[in-house]
Amino acid sequence: MNVRLAGDIERRLLINYAVDPDIAARLLPAPFRPQLVRGYAVAGICLIRLAGMRPSGVPRWLGVRSENAAHRIAVEWEAKGVVRRGVYIPRRDSNSWLNVAVGGRLYPGAHERAGFTVSESPTRLRVAYTSADGSAAVDVDVAVVPELTGSALFPDLAAASTFFEQGADGYSATRGGRQSDGLGLRTTAWSAEAGHVNSVHSTFFDDDRRFPPGTSRLDCALVMRDVPVAWQPLPSLGSEGAVST
Numbered sequence: 001m002n003v004r005l006a007g008d009i010e011r012r013l014l015i016n017y018a019v020d021p022d023i024a025a026r027l028l029p030a031p032f033r034p035q036l037v038r039g040y041a042v043a044g045i046c047l048i049r050l051a052g053m054r055p056s057g058v059p060r061w062l063g064v065r066s067e068n069a070a071h072r073i074a075v076e077w078e079a080k081g082v083v084r085r086g087v088y089i090p091r092r093d094s095n096s097w098l099n100v101a102v103g104g105r106l107y108p109g110a111h112e113r114a115g116f117t118v119s120e121s122p123t124r125l126r127v128a129y130t131s132a133d134g135s136a137a138v139d140v141d142v143a144v145v146p147e148l149t150g151s152a153l154f155p156d157l158a159a160a161s162t163f164f165e166q167g168a169d170g171y172s173a174t175r176g177g178r179q180s181d182g183l184g185l186r187t188t189a190w191s192a193e194a195g196h197v198n199s200v201h202s203t204f205f206d207d208d209r210r211f212p213p214g215t216s217r218l219d220c221a222l223v224m225r226d227v228p229v230a231w232q233p234l235p236s237l238g239s240e241g242a243v244s245t
Contacts, residue, residue: 016219132222181236
């Protein structure tokens with residue numbers, strides 16, 4: 001999969017959880033392991049609206065606008081003796097039929113069809129979605145605030161923003177399940193605001209079978225808006241590390 005993509009993040013809402021490392025490790029295929037921060041694994045939900053998405057070189061007016069969600073776990077792995085960092089994405093959802101049709105085929109990450117409800121202002125965001133098959137649902141209400149406080153993972157907004165900027169390579173399982181394909185998010189305009197979570201519901205993180213009581217706690221939220229981005233294909237990974245490009 002060598003399709004390079006370009007577009008804009010109109011809104012990206014990162015809802016982050018501090019997770020027991022042993023629990024997070026159970027959700028990861030080889031060669032990934034949880035990336036730890038202050039003794040916790042870092043997992044979460046990315047709720048992102050993309051605009052003008054198209055293959056690089058295609059005029060922006062031909063691009064696609066879509067609402068999307070990705071459940072993510074911050075990970076490390078070794079490739080050619082070097083430790084790499086990024087995120088593993090066990091599930092993706094989208095309201096775009098195109099993303100559902102070509103995800104996992106023309107670019108990494110199979111997407112499930114979902115319906116989204118969004119309400120947002122400069123200081124408040126509510127994003128909710130339910131997958132078409134009813135297997136996943138999220139509903140989150142976040143207020144934009146001046147500073148990041150009360151986080152067990154990060155001392156301040158700058159530290160949180162740097163952590164996610166440095167982990168912008170994302171891997172997803174292929175449809176065949178034999179390897180993980182990746183895309184690297186690239187931008188020269190990275191910026192983030194702090195968010196306070198007023199309420200959150202997630203069938204993924206609220207599932208006691210996946211996260212037994214006490215093994216996952218809501219930690220913080222970040223908001224990104226109006227950021228031009230490009231996605232660079234990454235080498236596919238199997239149990240031995242990088243296997244192809």
